[in-house]
Amino acid sequence: MVSCVIAVAVAGTVLLLSKGPKAKIRRACKDLASRVSAVSEGEGEQKRALKAFGLRKYFAAECELALRNFEHNGTYTPKEIAGSVMRMRSRFERVEVKLYDLSVTLESAQRARVHLTARVEVKRSGGQAVRSEARELLCSVQKEEGEWKFTRFEEVAVLRK
């Protein structure tokens, strides 16, 4: 009896969470982080290129980057972003992007904002860490042709010198 109730509750929760727009946006964020990352040792150039090419679908026609102490801030097309990610990944042995504390706020049926912490770890061959940092981000997403696409990444200043 108890196990039946638990099973029904779990199934209901999973069904509820996996259907809504918030769940879709969360999934888009996680997929994006996974595609930007290059963590598997044997990942060949071809697979990396395919992953980078697939990045295009996550960005709107114009996507703005507004990060602190970042020399590449500006507005880019999906093609430019995919190209930059591919170049960056070819320079390092391991690039890992992890997202934490994702919270999605729906502003309308077509627009939403995602608040999260992103941790990026970049390593050169030999396992030497080149960069390891966490940033708090506010991302804007909009729905285009049924898909949620990123339009802006803005860094939230947690500490101001």
Added chain:
Amino acid sequence: MTSRRIIRLVAVGTAAYILFGHICIPMRIRGRSMLPTYSARGVACCWTPAYWFSEPQRGDVVVIRMAGREVMMLKRVVAVEGDTVAFRDGVLYVNGEPQKEPYVKHRSREWNLPARKVNEGYIYVVGDNRGMAMEEHVFGRTSEKRIVGVPLW
């Protein structure tokens, strides 16, 4: 499984969730900004009741949240609201007075920062490792609302 056993399991689970999820949050330390007080890799627990009935004071080590509590920063409070903070040749000045900081073992004379006031509701935090480049070191003023607690050890 008897109903008593289920109740006991639920009670233990709930207590563990409240204790380790909200009161004494386990955390893994990564990064060298608090050297030598905290090693670049280690474990600690964040004690959240620390400021339930008091305010953070100068010299306290605090845990500051980012978007949530999964990634947090460990820093030392060097100034509170109303204070003026500056760095000159690696020395910290609060309200124009040079500060003795026994916890700082590595100090770079390259640290220079013009004076700035800490607004109401804010604190100014810095890591103990002043040997690293100022540009690399993440520090500054932040809202008191971001303080989650203090490390237990």
